[in-house]
Amino acid sequence: MIPTNTFALLPLAAMALSALSAQPVSARIGGGALQHGLRSGKKAHLPVMEPVKRSSSDKTKRKVKKRKTSCVARPNNATASLTASSTSATTSTALGNEWGVNTESSSTWQATSTSSSAPAATSTASSNYNSEWKLTENWSGNSFFDHWSFWSWDDPTHGTVKYVDAGTAWNEGLISINSKGNAIMKVDTTEHVSGGRKSVRIHGNLVYTGGLVLMDALHMPHGCGTWPAWWSNGPNWPYGGEIDILEGVNAFSQNQISLHTGSGCKMVESETEQQGKLTTGSFDQFNCASYETSNQGCGVRDTYHSDGYGEGYNAVGGGVVAMKWDAEGIKIWWFNRNSIPADITAEQPMPSTWGTPVADFPSTDCDPYKYFYDHFNIFDTTFCGDWAGADNVWNYAGYAGQDQSCAAMTGYATCSDYVLNKGSAFNDAYWEVAYVKYFNSTTAL
Numbered sequence: 200m201i202p203t204n205t206f207a208l209l210p211l212a213a214m215a216l217s218a219l220s221a222q223p224v225s226a227r228i229g230g231g232a233l234q235h236g237l238r239s240g241k242k243a244h245l246p247v248m249e250p251v252k253r254s255s256s257d258k259t260k261r262k263v264k265k266r267k268t269s270c271v272a273r274p275n276n277a278t279a280s281l282t283a284s285s286t287s288a289t290t291s292t293a294l295g296n297e298w299g300v301n302t303e304s305s306s307t308w309q310a311t312s313t314s315s316s317a318p319a320a321t322s323t324a325s326s327n328y329n330s331e332w333k334l335t336e337n338w339s340g341n342s343f344f345d346h347w348s349f350w351s352w353d354d355p356t357h358g359t360v361k362y363v364d365a366g367t368a369w370n371e372g373l374i375s376i377n378s379k380g381n382a383i384m385k386v387d388t389t390e391h392v393s394g395g396r397k398s399v400r401i402h403g404n405l406v407y408t409g410g411l412v413l414m415d416a417l418h419m420p421h422g423c424g425t426w427p428a429w430w431s432n433g434p435n436w437p438y439g440g441e442i443d444i445l446e447g448v449n450a451f452s453q454n455q456i457s458l459h460t461g462s463g464c465k466m467v468e469s470e471t472e473q474q475g476k477l478t479t480g481s482f483d484q485f486n487c488a489s490y491e492t493s494n495q496g497c498g499v500r501d502t503y504h505s506d507g508y509g510e511g512y513n514a515v516g517g518g519v520v521a522m523k524w525d526a527e528g529i530k531i532w533w534f535n536r537n538s539i540p541a542d543i544t545a546e547q548p549m550p551s552t553w554g555t556p557v558a559d560f561p562s563t564d565c566d567p568y569k570y571f572y573d574h575f576n577i578f579d580t581t582f583c584g585d586w587a588g589a590d591n592v593w594n595y596a597g598y599a600g601q602d603q604s605c606a607a608m609t610g611y612a613t614c615s616d617y618v619l620n621k622g623s624a625f626n627d628a629y630w631e632v633a634y635v636k637y638f639n640s641t642t643a644l
């Protein structure tokens with residue numbers, strides 16, 4: 200009965216991340232699916248934010264757009280890979296320009312690197328793990344927020360939230376860099392607010408098709424009313440795919456990892472080797488297609504770790520979440536603060552030595568480059584909305600981590616009423632992020 204993720208989609212026009220800086224037209228597509236989701240009691244629909252420059256007639260159609268020629272081309276063979284690799288710095292900048300991505304941030308990052316040498320800095324590492332993954336983006340410290348665009352429009356998942364722009368977030372203290380150099384993303388804790396509670400949703404300025412992304416957070420939001428996530432999304436939702444890497448709602452104690460795709464991507468349970476539990480809600484196939492599963496997609500609940508989400512996560516000082524997306528498929532690992540592999544700390548990741556992942560979405564019945572492409576990663580903290588605030592979720596007792604319902608725990612009949620009137624309950628609803636690192640490979644992709 201646990202509704203799986205209902206996550207937001209943002210069908211960015213391919214190669215138009217710059218659209219984020221313009222006011223998008225809000226549109227809701229698939230109201231029928233919403234009603235279906237609610238009727239089935241499983242999950243609500245994810246409405247879609249439309250990119251700019253669409254006619255209103257386009258907005259009402261759920262058009263299956265042909266995949267555009269990939270901007271982040273994968274090499275056809277090793278020779279091409281090597282060439283791409285040897286010019287990775289310029290490739291990155293060129294991609295940034297081509298994509299309209301803020302290239303200032305890349306130069307900021309390069310400028311804040313400890314030396315002018317290549318970022319991977321393997322020559323100075325104390326050990327050499329012969330990793331096939333090379334660090335190409337290191338978002339951390341004072342320049343952390345330079346690598347993101349701030350989403351300051353309506354929440355596509357209908358949260359009781361007001362996402363603010365970067366200026367507001369800095370001015371009102373919702374984002375900051377703490378004395379340890381970690382990035383803080385908080386929510387407004389004013390006791391009574393109207394309309395929505397202020398928070399941030401940020402979109403990473405790197406577009407990637409395949410790769411290894413590591414995220415180290417010491418703390419994440421949790422508690423009744425909250426719905427935090429670290430995830431990635433592609434264009435033309437759901438055709439570019441969505442990968443929900445760290446996500447949950449309310450007082451849940453288990454991470455819910457989910458994929459959302461176009462039609463045709465399936466998981467073969469017998470072929471997955473993972474610690475979590477593969478689930479597609481009440482659907483009898485492990486189908487990742489959003490439109491065929493009332494937007495549930497295919498999910499894996501981390502039933503294995505007690506510290507993979509929320510209170511348990513924070514109690515151990517968080518740790519590192521790793522998402523590897525390559526020719527094998529998509530795998531996600533979780534390492535708490537006390538078990539971070541030395542190769543990760545050395546920035547020479549060796550996924551082959553990390554053991555069984557929490558979630559394994561093999562390529563067997565789901566081509567990882569057909570159903571997923573051109574992703575960017577996202578942090579957000581929303582409240583209530585389609586998942587945390589759904590009546591059947593707010594009132595339900597018995598989820599892992601929630602012996603009592605949030606209605607009973609808070610004394611509020613609705614999620615929104617609680618969120619709007621109990622700001623002091625959200626002091627703990629913050630992210631403390633040490634870094635997001637992107638590694639690329641000339642052999643694994």
Ligand SMILES: *[C@@H]1O[C@H](CO)[C@@H](O)[C@H](O)[C@H]1NC(C)=O
Pocket residue numbers: 275276277278279
């Ligand atoms: C590999 O790529 C290189 C560079 O694009 C090309 O010259 C070569 O013909 C390719 N080899 C094969 C086997 O496709």
Ligand SMILES: *[C@@H]1O[C@H](CO)[C@@H](O)[C@H](O)[C@H]1NC(C)=O
Pocket residue numbers: 312313318319320334337339340546634
């Ligand atoms: C990445 O950033 C972290 C934190 O600022 C820093 O310790 C590390 O040296 C950086 N790595 C590289 C290769 O610059």
Ligand SMILES: *[C@@H]1O[C@H](CO)[C@@H](O)[C@H](O)[C@H]1NC(C)=O
Pocket residue numbers: 271272273274280283284290291335406407408639640641642644
């Ligand atoms: C990763 O490397 C491949 C070549 O191996 C390249 O085509 C691709 O653009 C790179 N991706 C990023 C995000 O730099």
